[in-house]
Amino acid sequence: MEDRLTTKQERLAETSSRERFERAYLVAVDQDSSDSLWSVEDSLSELGTLARTAGAQVVGNMVQRLRHPDGATYLGKGRAQELAELEKTVGFDLVIFDDELSPSQQRNLEKLLQARVIDRTALILDIFAQHAYTREGRLQVELAQLEYRLPRLAGSSEDLSRQAGGSRSAGTGGTGGAIGVRGPGETKLEMDRRRIRGRISELREEIESVREQRKVHRRHRTAQALPVVAVVGYTNSGKSTLFNVFTSADVLAENKLFATLDPTTRHIFLPNNQEALLTDTVGFIQKLPTRLIAAFRATLEEVIDADLLLEVVDVVHENAIEQSETVSEILRSLDAADKPRVTALNKIDLLEDSAEVDTSLYPHAVPISALQHIGLDALRAQIAEVLATSMEAVQVVLPYDKSDLVELFHRRGHVLQEEHRAEGTFLAGRLPRALCGYFRAYSHR
Ligand code: GDP
Ligand code: MG
Numbered sequence: 001m002e003d004r005l006t007t008k009q010e011r012l013a014e015t016s017s018r019e020r021f022e023r024a025y026l027v028a029v030d031q032d033s034s035d036s037l038w039s040v041e042d043s044l045s046e047l048g049t050l051a052r053t054a055g056a057q058v059v060g061n062m063v064q065r066l067r068h069p070d071g072a073t074y075l076g077k078g079r080a081q082e083l084a085e086l087e088k089t090v091g092f093d094l095v096i097f098d099d100e101l102s103p104s105q106q107r108n109l110e111k112l113l114q115a116r117v118i119d120r121t122a123l124i125l126d127i128f129a130q131h132a133y134t135r136e137g138r139l140q141v142e143l144a145q146l147e148y149r150l151p152r153l154a155g156s157s158e159d160l161s162r163q164a165g166g167s168r169s170a171g172t173g174g175t176g177g178a179i180g181v182r183g184p185g186e187t188k189l190e191m192d193r194r195r196i197r198g199r200i201s202e203l204r205e206e207i208e209s210v211r212e213q214r215k216v217h218r219r220h221r222t223a224q225a226l227p228v229v230a231v232v233g234y235t236n237s238g239k240s241t242l243f244n245v246f247t248s249a250d251v252l253a254e255n256k257l258f259a260t261l262d263p264t265t266r267h268i269f270l271p272n273n274q275e276a277l278l279t280d281t282v283g284f285i286q287k288l289p290t291r292l293i294a295a296f297r298a299t300l301e302e303v304i305d306a307d308l309l310l311e312v313v314d315v316v317h318e319n320a321i322e323q324s325e326t327v328s329e330i331l332r333s334l335d336a337a338d339k340p341r342v343t344a345l346n347k348i349d350l351l352e353d354s355a356e357v358d359t360s361l362y363p364h365a366v367p368i369s370a371l372q373h374i375g376l377d378a379l380r381a382q383i384a385e386v387l388a389t390s391m392e393a394v395q396v397v398l399p400y401d402k403s404d405l406v407e408l409f410h411r412r413g414h415v416l417q418e419e420h421r422a423e424g425t426f427l428a429g430r431l432p433r434a435l436c437g438y439f440r441a442y443s444h445r
Contacts, residue, residue, distance in 0.1 A: 022094050024058050025115075026061035027064075029065075029099065030063055036286075043287075050123050062079065094116050094118065095109070095116070095118075098120050100289060121287075122180045129141045139206050140207060140295050140296050141295075143203040143207060146199060226277050228277045228305060229277065229278050232311050233313060233327055235284065236314065237312040238314060238371070239281070243278060245376065247267070265277050266278055270381075271384050273411060274413070275411055284327045307339075309339050310344060314347050315357055342383050345365050366379045394431045394443070396443055398425045408435070409429065416430070417429070
């Protein structure tokens with residue numbers, strides 16, 4: 001905890017001393033054939049938000065309609081040349097492409113544009129790197145960054161990265177450097193290939209041991225039979241804010257994308273005093289490369305393991321539907337799309353008329369404002385209700401010397417009926433599946 005605060009303070013100090021924003025120009029190709037949910041304009045506007053989150057100033061953008069991106073320069077030759085001319089009048093340090101570039105496309109473009117060229121993936125990784133607070137998060141970011149950079153370490157791109165990387169003290173979380181070349185292992189990013197490969201296998205082993213630890217924690221939880229509710233949702237939808245008000249935890253919430261990288265798990269109490277674990281997760285985003293998803297597997301396993309997903313939707317965002325559909329797509333890729341889900345339609349405080357929220361579009365939806373504490377009781381009740389249906393119906397008669405089991409049923413389960421009978425306490429209700437074993441012997445039909 002203290003460790004994290006120090007880092008935060010250092011980071012704030014460094015941010016305020018940063019003199020100038022990097023000037024970034026954004027580029028996208030609009031492929032007619034693309035079956036993406038997102039329009040190129042919306043995707044580009046999101047790329048702009050990402051760029052600003054990373055600390056850049058967006059100075060312009062360009063869209064080219066092309067059936068297929070050019071193999072050598074992504075943009076067509078003409079438009080690429082046009083961009084090189086623009087650099088002389090507009091002046092930019094950085095060009096950010098909305099799709100992943102191949103290493104050779106990136107090299108060719110840097111040579112042609114005489115500016116640093118990065119893609120959406122590098123930008124997302126950069127923001128991840130700025131927001132990785134725990135050891136685990138930093139390991140995962142470093143791995144993803146090294147894997148991304150390995151095939152790109154050649155010729156001019158390496159030189160430019162080196163220039164941009166400059167000299168910085170190691171291990172401060174990579175603030176203050178140039179966008180795209182900051183990160184937990186940034187000094188190591190300048191190592192040669194062989195050493196990078198070595199570091200990659202080291203990181204894989206460390207991450208594997210983190211996964212093992214998590215597995216132990218999960219087994220422990222299963223033994224406690226606490227239902228786990230994972231907060232999921234598009235980045236910036238308000239997950240951490242909601243997590244904070246539900247758990248009164250001090251989890252960093254800021255109006256930037258990807259403020260959360262490491263899941264944090266806390267107890268919450270639902271109506272009827274039912275107890276559950278709530279776990280905050282990394283934000284989802286469109287065009288999240290599968291390689292990146294793999295690097296964050298240890299974290300995402302919390303989602304796979306959850307009993308219930310609490311999806312937070314920024315209901316006032318113009319792309320709310322696309323964002324939610326993207327979340328579902330990623331959940332499908334994790335095989336977690338079929339889990340019971342409750343949807344918090346967040347930020348209704350920003351609507352003039354909250355009655356205009358259409359709850360029919362989302363499963364078990366409750367309009368809320370995490371910030372203004374509106375609708376939170378209704379949301380808790382909805383979570384309790386859906387959790388109850390994901391539990392097993394049980395009827396037991398517990399002998400009077402088993403008061404600990406009566407207490408357990410009340411605390412971890414959902415009591416629908418209770419009677420004090422001659423032979424013991426009769427309880428009817430629902431219990432988390434993992435807990436049913438303790439009650440089997442007292443089952444009553
Ligand atoms: P996360 O990326 O999903 O974890 O989102 P955060 O919890 O960090 O919130 C992102 C931004 O949305 C922050 O600026 C929050 O203050 C803001 N926010 C969260 N909930 C609400 C809400 O109910 N109303 C409004 N107006 N803003 C909110
Ligand atoms: Mg967050």
